[in-house]
Amino acid sequence: MPITVKFFARLREELNLDELQITATNGMTALDVWKKATSQSALPSKILIAINQEYAAAESEVNKDDEVAFFPPVTGG
């Protein structure tokens, strides 16, 4: 099943990647998506995750056509 993966800010620059599509399998979590999208690298501490533009945990399961985003702590305002 297709999943869109997005990276923002410092993470986007470090990975040199803003968006990609991956094929996920049933039961895959956001952490599994991270590993697949970044060639099995460890998820850095403090990185935040959103699924379909809502905050989610690394253990959250993903579904078909989900948008999974990874980004550093937010610094707006």
Next chain:
Amino acid sequence: MPVYLKNKAFDPFQEVQIQQKRLEENAGFAKYGATAIFIGSMRDFNEDQKISEMTLEHYPGMTESALETICQEAQSKWPILDSLIVHRVGKINLNDSIVVVAVWSAHRGAAYDANRYIMEALKSRAPFWKKEQTPEGVKWLETNTISE
């Protein structure tokens, strides 16, 4: 309870005035007795470093919905009549306004408290990221300052 993202410099006082006029037209004149306004502007220093320029990245879609959720939360916690958030994105120059949060209520307590709540929630949850230009080069701000 509008939320606007602006990629150009804006006048926060004008934004508040425009929304206040709307409130008067929609809710009827003289329903509110208190307007609390917070404006955040770009300084020329951070963590003892000089800053000459800043870029604000955001997550289109999620940023707007996070801000709207925060305003709804404020409305469920305090008896407020209306709120407004305007936030800059893109390249920002010294003295530019970064954010304005305004809250209208019958009394000052709710207006002050809801305004503070919206601002603190925005700082901790809304997906914006600041990248600062310092004499040593460009760097991403790692974390927001705690409220001081």
